[in-house]
Amino acid sequence: MVLMKTEAAPAVHARGKLLFDGPEWDFDLVGRVYDACSEIALDEMGLDIYPNQIEVITSEQMLDAYASIGMPLLYRHWSFGKRFAREETLYRKGARGLAYELVINSNPCINYIMEENTMTMQTLVIAHAAFGHNHFFKNNYLFKQWTRADAILDYLDFAKTYVTKCEERYGLEAVEHVLDNAHALMSHGVDRYAPPRRTAAEQRERALARATYEEQSYSDLWSTVPTLNTEDDHVSGPGAVETSQLGLPAENILYFLEKNAPKLDDWQRELLRIVRSLAQYLHPQRQTKMMNEGCATFTHYEIMNTLYQRGRLTEGTMLEFLHSHSSVVFQPTFRDRRFGGLNPYALGFEMMKDIKRIAEEPTAEDKDWFPDLAGTGDAMGALRGAWADFRDESFAHQYLSPKTIRDLRLFSLDDDAEDPEMEVSAIHDEQGYRRIRRRLSEQYDVAAQDPRIEIVEANLSGNRRLVLRHMVRDERLLEKADCERTLQCLANLWGHRVKLLEICDETDDVLVEHDALPRPS
Amino acid sequence: MHIIDRRLNPKSKSLGNRQRFIRRAKADIREAVQDALRKRKVSDVEGQENIRIRAKTVREPSFSHGAEQGRRRYVLPGNEQYQVGDVIPKPPSGAGGGGADGSPDGDGEDDFVFTLSKDEFLEVFFEDLELPNLEKRKLMSLKSPTPVRAGFSTEGSPSKLSYARTMRNSLARRIALRRPKDEDMREMEAALFQAEAARDEPKAAALRIKLQELRERRRVVAYIDPIDLRYRRFEPKPTPTTQAVMFCLMDASASMTEQLKDLAKRFFMLLYVFLSRHYKEIDLVFIRHTSVAAEVDEDTFFRGVQTGGTVVSSALLEMQRVIAERYPVDEWNIYAAQASDGHNFSDDMSRCLQLLNEELIPICQYFAYIEVTEREFARSRFASQLWSGYLGLEGLHDNFAMRRVSSAGEIFPVFHDLFARSNAAA
Incomplete structure (x- = not known):
């Protein structure tokens, strides 16, 4: 589908022509506003988007969408029902409002907007999601590398049908059992490092080369050498050989189970694969939360202001917009009762604005810190580049400026569980800028925040034990009860004994050992 | 750009998920429902119910860092007066107050409350319950046939x-x-x-x-x-009767205190709600008696006070009269529940038993006798006039049952006991 611009309202002549007045919206109006936004977003800001599909939904449907992790269609599982019940209760009590929109990384890009929004909110939402998020989805390297926007809807459809069929064939309980176990491992079902992306042809070629090499280097003589026959197979012996063949250590637990778990049926493997694909699809969103929201917020701010400057929005609309905008980017301070961590909208928006400022009106300090960026005048170019090539962690590391640190009055706090007090380790001063920047970058590093757990050993021929290792950083052990339950899930899928060692990353000492045996459903 | 109006899409897309969730949390929900019944007023038996689900039943575990040990570093906004090296006392409740740690779903471990719809509530409420003798009656009470479309013919009017x-x-x-x-x-x-x-x-x-x-x-x-x-x-197609009449018989003499009446009322309500899930149409007939019986409306039934002796057979006769007058046996499923404190004139017992045994129980789907007593009586194992009389009937008829109730909390178990599936199968 090609985006169409209305011929009736070219940008230059549009000056002074109001788009709308009053809160009511209708479909024509949404179409006109979309066109007006698209002129600014595409022609002036140079955004590059997937075609949009805007879907108007009710609040109940929004709750539905919430419950299924924002997916337009998803297989059935009780946990989504739980989420729905929870969200619904909070919403009905008035404890939590609903999002004004929801956007899906797909091609065409699906934007849900709520029917009870006013026209101002619809405009804001279109500018925010249909252009901001959409551009980010299409251009950010993580999304490009890890998600396939044009295939996701078909895949979800396949997954849903497949799960339903499994339920019919093997029973609700059996399917639920696999899904429960798989969900527990979802956070460890993603590849954290870029995979070697080989096509099937390349893989065949490599397999052939490997076989040829083995043929050529085969020597009958070696088979006469007696093999070491040790009982304790977790030091050496057959286990060790397998360890290298299985590609251990492996970080992606779900992938490993899907390929190697000895007791799973094909359909169970396929279920693991579905859960894993979903986890992988959602992973970039975790890694770019702050940037993604920053990008969308910056985009809506620019578009709304441009529309207003051209006289296309009334002052009333603008006031309503500013009210919701400022509540979205509101950052309570750490002492505030409302404080719930850094608001990704606030920080993201602040940093995007800052990049624009540095490009257009740099100070001497900026010239020191960002010699390549300061004063280039091409703010949009710089922003588009940042949106394409960074994730939260690297973005904070690259672009967090002293001014932003000062504006937000960021400071860094060290917290050791053994001390009764926490220590301030950096504040917004000359000595602190770099340190805060590094700390913030770490804070946004999903890979560093999640526990680092790997499969290190799998015995496929003997006692079939699976051994995992948690590299303990900063003495942060796993939450015990949760860990045992999750390990139980892992054992259920593996089908044999599973062991998890928590190992200090500095001394290599084993700090804690967990053990689990499979339990039938 | 497309705009699509999805508002009219079929509602409750997540119904399947909800059903799975309820199935999962069944044990909790069942408990909560019974708990609720004990507490709530009879008049809103059919209302919605807030159910508290314990987190442990629906927990979704994952590997996560414990909050108890280790070193953490946070970047926080809004520094007002701190310099490097300042120390801050930790907020009392763990890392929650000052922590910006990456555990936004820390509340995942809390219990949570959600609302069960009326239908879901009743579903759980009457789970495992079944109408007694329904099968048998269905065969017997084929209603006058209703015409059903059956293609076309070459002749007709x-x-x-x-x-x-x-x-x-x-x-x-x-x-x-x-x-x-x-x-x-x-x-x-x-x-x-x-x-x-x-x-x-x-x-x-x-x-x-x-x-x-x-x-x-x-x-x-x-x-x-x-x-x-x-x-x-x-083509004429016979359809089973879907109408039922429920007789509520109650002793209205002075020995029935408000509290006992309330107990009886609860039982009647339960029976009514239960029946209303199986029948399209239910008629209620309230008959109260002292030494004479009369059909009255609901308010009078529960509130009115009368004085006089107690002659149970008068109520049974009245019931028989009403059936003969308005509810032909082959068209109506007849249920009766009698509540009493157990008093009767001893002279009347034989007449009662004969009426029940020969006239009423055979035409009823089910006849339940509930004896409401003060707690002390229940404990004393003292057998009342009616109780000892009715004991003989229990062995003779499958569709006759009698139970004692002395507190509101017992109503549901007794009810459940009466209609439990295994009972019906017997």
Whole structure:
């Protein structure tokens, strides 16, 4: 589908022509506003988007969408029902409002907007999601590398049908059992490092080369050498050989189970694969939360202001917009009762604005810190580049400026569980800028925040034990009860004994050992 | 850009998820429902219910860092006065207050409350319960047959004529037998007229013959022939009775205190709600008695105070009269629940037993006797007049049951006991 611009309202002549007045919206109006936004977003800001599909939904449907992790269609599982019940209760009590929109990384890009929004909110939402998020989805390297926007809807459809069929064939309980176990491992079902992306042809070629090499280097003589026959197979012996063949250590637990778990049926493997694909699809969103929201917020701010400057929005609309905008980017301070961590909208928006400022009106300090960026005048170019090539962690590391640190009055706090007090380790001063920047970058590093757990050993021929290792950083052990339950899930899928060692990353000492045996459903 | 209106899409897309969730949390929900019953007022038995689900039943575990040990570093906004090296006392409740740690779903471990809809509530409420003797009765109480569509027939009354079918047949037959169409005829006549006007006699003659042939054909092949006619056909289909009448019998003499009446009321309510899930239409008949019985409306039934002796048979006679008058046995499923504190004139017992044994229990689907007593009596194992009398009936009839209740909390278990599936199967 090609985006169409209305011929009736070219940008230059549009000056002074109001788009709308009053809160009511209708479909024509949404179409006109979309066109007006698209002129600014595409022609002036140079955004590059997937075609949009805007879907108007009710609040109940929004709750539905919430419950299924924002997916337009998803297989059935009780946990989504739980989420729905929870969200619904909070919403009905008035404890939590609903999002004004929801956007899906797909091609065409699906934007849900709520029917009870006013026209101002619809405009804001279109500018925010249909252009901001959409551009980010299409251009950010993580999304490009890890998600396939044009295939996701078909895949979800396949997954849903497949799960339903499994339920019919093997029973609700059996399917639920696999899904429960798989969900527990979802956070460890993603590849954290870029995979070697080989096509099937390349893989065949490599397999052939490997076989040829083995043929050529085969020597009958070696088979006469007696093999070491040790009982304790977790030091050496057959286990060790397998360890290298299985590609251990492996970080992606779900992938490993899907390929190697000895007791799973094909359909169970396929279920693991579905859960894993979903986890992988959602992973970039975790890694770019702050940037993604920053990008969308910056985009809506620019578009709304441009529309207003051209006289296309009334002052009333603008006031309503500013009210919701400022509540979205509101950052309570750490002492505030409302404080719930850094608001990704606030920080993201602040940093995007800052990049624009540095490009257009740099100070001497900026010239020191960002010699390549300061004063280039091409703010949009710089922003588009940042949106394409960074994730939260690297973005904070690259672009967090002293001014932003000062504006937000960021400071860094060290917290050791053994001390009764926490220590301030950096504040917004000359000595602190770099340190805060590094700390913030770490804070946004999903890979560093999640526990680092790997499969290190799998015995496929003997006692079939699976051994995992948690590299303990900063003495942060796993939450015990949760860990045992999750390990139980892992054992259920593996089908044999599973062991998890928590190992200090500095001394290599084993700090804690967990053990689990499979339990039938 | 497309705009799609999804508002009219089928609602509750997540119904499947919800059902799975309820199935998962069944144990908790069942407990909560019974708990709720003990507490709530009888009058809103059918309302919604907030259910507290314990986190542990629906926990979704994952590997996560514990909050107890280790070193953490946070970047926080809004520094006002701190310098490097300042120490801050930790907020009392763990890392929650000052922590910006990446655990936004820390509240995942809390219990949470959600609302069960009325239907779901009743579903759980009456889970494992079944109407006693329903099967048997269904066979016996086939209602007067209702007509059901059953295709088309070639004969029937004119009022059942199916025009569409008939005309379709007619059209097919006309095409098959090549009945000349009206416009062909008109054309031919016009041609003949022209030929006559032009005095082209040979052509006119040929046309006349042709026209004659066509007219003849039209006469033979009728526009609508009797064989075209189709009538909508209905077949009588017997449908089981879906109406029930529920008799509430209660002793209204002074010995029944407000509290006992309230107990009885709860039982009646439960029975009513339970029956209303199985029958389209339920009539309620309230009969109260002292030494004489009368049919009264609901308010009077529960609130009115009367004085007098206690003659149970009067109520049974009244019930018999009402059945004879308004509820033909072959059309109505009859349920009766009698609540009493157990008093009766001893002279009356034999009459009661005879009435029940020979007249009433055989025509009832189910007859339940609930003896409401003060707690002390229940404990004393003192058998009342009615209780000891009715004991003999229990062995004789499957559809007669009797239970004792002395507190509101017992109502549901007793009810459950009466209608539990295994009982019905016996």
